[in-house]
Amino acid sequence: MNNNSKVLALKYRPQIFDDLIGQEVVAETIINSIKADKVPNAYLFTGIRGIGKTTTARIVAKALNCSNGIEKMCIDNLCENCQSIANSSHIDVLEMDAASKTGVDDVRDLIEFSRYGPTSAKYKIFIIDEVHMLSKQAFNALLKTLEEPPSYLKFIFATTEIKKIPITVVSRCQRFDLSRIKSSELLDFIKKIKDKENGKVTDDALKLIVKISEGSVRDALSLLDRALLSLDNDKELDLNFAQKIFGYFDKSQLIDLFELILRGEEEKTIKIYRKIYDQGVEPKIFLNDFLELLYYFKNINSLTLESTNFSLNDEEFNKIKNISNQIQPDVLILFWQFSIKSLEELDIVSNQNLSIEMFLIRLMHLSSVKQVKQIDTRPTEENSTSKIEIKTETKIIDQIKNISQEEKKNPEIQTEVKAEIKTQINSFDELIATCSSKRELKLKFELEKNVNLVKFEKNRIEISFNDSLDKDFVKDLSTKLFEWTKERWIITLSKSKGDLSIREKKENEKKILIEKAKQTEIYKNFMENFPDAELVDVKSIIKEDKNND
Known part of the structure; x- marks a missing residue:
């Protein structure tokens, strides 16, 4: 040959x-x-x-x-x-x-x-x-x-x-x-091959080839071969045309989209995403590139242009660096977790494109409360009880800083906090009812079956429990109580037996009703005709007499 x-x-x-x-x-x-x-x-x-x-x-x-x-x-x-x-x-x-x-x-x-x-x-x-x-x-x-x-x-x-x-x-x-080839070495290598082949390719296009090849020399040469064959002899392959050939979109579009998300401009965000989608970018590839961008925003101060594997050019690198200084790290971590979750959800959605649009909209409306929990476990003097005190500090994350304000160096950051309604809980029964209304069914189940109330006071609950109680019950209950009442509660674990649990009370009431029913003539007559029968439950029906006088 x-x-x-x-x-x-x-x-x-x-x-x-x-x-x-x-x-x-x-x-x-x-x-x-x-x-x-x-x-x-x-x-x-x-x-x-x-x-x-x-x-x-x-x-x-x-x-x-x-x-x-x-x-x-x-x-x-x-x-x-x-x-x-x-x-x-x-x-x-x-x-x-x-x-x-x-x-x-x-x-x-x-x-x-x-x-x-x-x-x-x-x-x-x-x-x-x-x-x-x-x-x-x-x-x-x-x-x-x-x-x-x-x-x-x-x-x-x-x-x-x-x-x-x-x-x-x-x-x-x-x-x-054998290790992956470093980006700088691979770039120098394909530059030499390009010159030997008399190819006209810009450095930015070559850097894109290096990024796509992921350290593989054969992949880089195959992509370079394809690039050189795609143009006439008198034309030069630039980054824009290379992105079209290899199916990659301009990272600057993704940076602009991210900036619009921070500003909360929904219409422009969706418009840019649809433009990216029309270029043939699959939703999963878009989300993976979005995750990569989040990584750069979080760690840009510890990276160099070369360590990004030529994913970014000089202008994009500097732009990310400027924007990242205006975003709190908590927000980026929250976005990362949310993006990972959305990536998992793509497999169960028939139209993945619509799912991505809703994902971007949800990012714009996303708000978060950062909770710092401190658990203090020490014995109390009375009743030899073990006291678990959970302090919860709330801090509203300034999720989306107004970038235009930051550029003007305005020190005042306006954060909109919606008024929240406090829930009043004055008894153990009200606590169970609140768990039911808030759909905290697991807590409701634990309170009814595995918890014995010793004492219930304002912002203080003393309980005993059986071996079936969930190990995270105290932590979960304290967190929810703070969330509902906006006040700190002290939950004390006591060695005293306390009242019967609600489940035990219901079982005792059921036993009493069954014993009373067995003393009735109806039950005795029934058992004479059906000696193998067994009475398992009794329900009382209360009829109200209405007088029309």
Whole structure:
């Protein structure tokens, strides 16, 4: 095949260790082991896609079998062995795709083939790509040969799923974890490829390619190949056109949308989102990008432009930095939690686009009360009771600061606080009724079944309880009491038995009614005719006589 007709990922595939980028430590270790004649029985390369696992395996095969040796390894004028390995045609270097040959019979053929020494090279080398796809039986068949192979036999494994390989296999290999390529290194690399190809691509477009590739060289070259083919020779690929090609929208739109959310401008917010949606951005991708933006707003002061993996340009970086200083961290954390929850809800909504619009509207109307809880547990003197005091401090979060006011450096921040109605609770029965009206059914259940009232006073409740009481009951009740009455309550746990619980009272009343009913003539006559019957419940019916006189 003509070298010019190859895709960039194959055309510029590294041929020697010096061509590798981002894997200097791995390359140096392998070179030193070969020079010291301490070559392991098997190499295991692991990492994400497109960072050079199979490429490194071929370079290792060349280094082991080069006719000139590791010190004078072929660079330009390849020897016969290096040329054959580069073309995947060497008789002693066998490449196998474990994804298509997963069975034990394939491994047995491999082992049978390994019984014969190399024909023209120093080592016979088996390169197995995606080795985690081998079956359990295939791995077991490989174990003995892997541990004690002939001196001329070497294995090189490559995988993206290291956890799927049995530990017995991993322990017999020299493992190398290939890292993601740093953004700056990858940017410099594709710049050089662009220049060699005489491509016209702006730096911002190249940075977008680096961001999308997520540290994968192959992905970056594939995207660059696509970008260079999408334009005529006399045009330059800029960021806007690159975003259209790769399906990414301008981050500045998302920053503008976030700013409008803070201002509470609903109509403009929805208009910008619909514009983003019309560009083909899926709701889940939008939410993930929104989460990424929230992360930048929260941590922008501890980040650099490079550490954002080129997700932002200089202007966007500075804009986020300015806005973030006007937003309280509590608000960003609240937005983050709400966005995560909305991301989970997308799977149960048929029209995800409408769900995102409602999510943005809810963000604008979102308000929060930050509660700081302090629990003080200490024994009281009377009745040897244990006192649990929960102090709750409320602080209204200035959720959305008016950005225009901040820009004018107005020190006064106006926060609108709605008047709240306090609930009066003067008895234990009123407390249960309030739980019912507020739909706090769990608290109502605990109060009726597992709590015995010892004393009820203003802002103070003394109770005893049974073993079934929920461990968070006191904390939950104290929080709700403060929320309802806007006053702090003290809940004391007493060793005194106290009154019967409401459930016990009802059961006792039921037993008394049943005993009274058994004394009636109706019950006795009924049991004579139905001796196997059992009285389980009695209901009293009160009839009111109306006099029309």
